Amino acid sequence: MTYQTRTLARSPIRFRNSGFTLLELLVVLVIMGIMLGAVSLNAVQSVHQKLQTDAQRISLLLQLAREEAIVRNRQTAFEVFDQGYQFLVLNENKWEKITDLDTLRGRQFTFPETQVSILSQDAVSADKLRIVFGREPVSRPFKLILRVGDDQVAVNADGVGHFVVE
Template sequence: MQTRQSGFTLIELLVVITLIAIASSVVTLAMRDPAATRLEQEAARLTALLESARAEARASGLQGRWEPRGSTADAPGFRFLGFPDTTPRPTNWLNEGVSAEIVGARAVVLGPEPMIGAQRIVLRLDAQRLVLATDGLGPFVVAGDEAAP
């Protein structure tokens, strides 16, 4: 009588190990950079804040502006100017290390005119960057990471 041995062959083990290696490499490549995710969150929040302030400036006839305070530790964040103090507005980024630069200007004009002129804001966090832009008539949108002039 012959006894039959049970178990896996070397080829079966190699196939399983190869499949696990391929799956783990795909997952590793699919994982997002946390800085990019945080920067996209800041960009979405800033576009909502800018559009809200823009609508308020148009409705109330105020000369509203937004400007970043700077990227230094003593003056982080941003501020809205020309709006009444009755409505508190955010003045800080959600994540530390975020900085903003307005391309070709010191402040973003938000109203009171419906057409405000094309404007671009470059957001940075670590090595990541995103550009928020408007053509002046449409809303602010995330335009990607285009190179700023």
């Protein structure tokens, strides 16, 4: 036993704690906070990106409405109302909502304050913003503009079925 005490007296044993210091934990938390902040900023879409998503959706729906007009052999229309849009079909000189095709149901804009304007060679009545697709595969070109504040996105139609979002 005396041998063991001599060894202990010559070299004191130090115990190293196997945990992290408070400073190390704080540094890791700060780094994680910065990373989370950067990821969340990239994940949230801007107003322009959401407006562009709306325009892409409308572009695809306009193409579908154009094709429906040709297939049904009846005029089909895209109409803008207060906070959204709908698709109509002309039945016996009366415009009616399309109810038999779920993809052309009425929808709301992402932003209720979205302003819509249509630039076309056709005269558009002041009270209704409407684009009409006829039975023929060629129609007049138009430009549909969606605007929220300073952000603006346009859907250009060339008249032969190509719709491009700018």
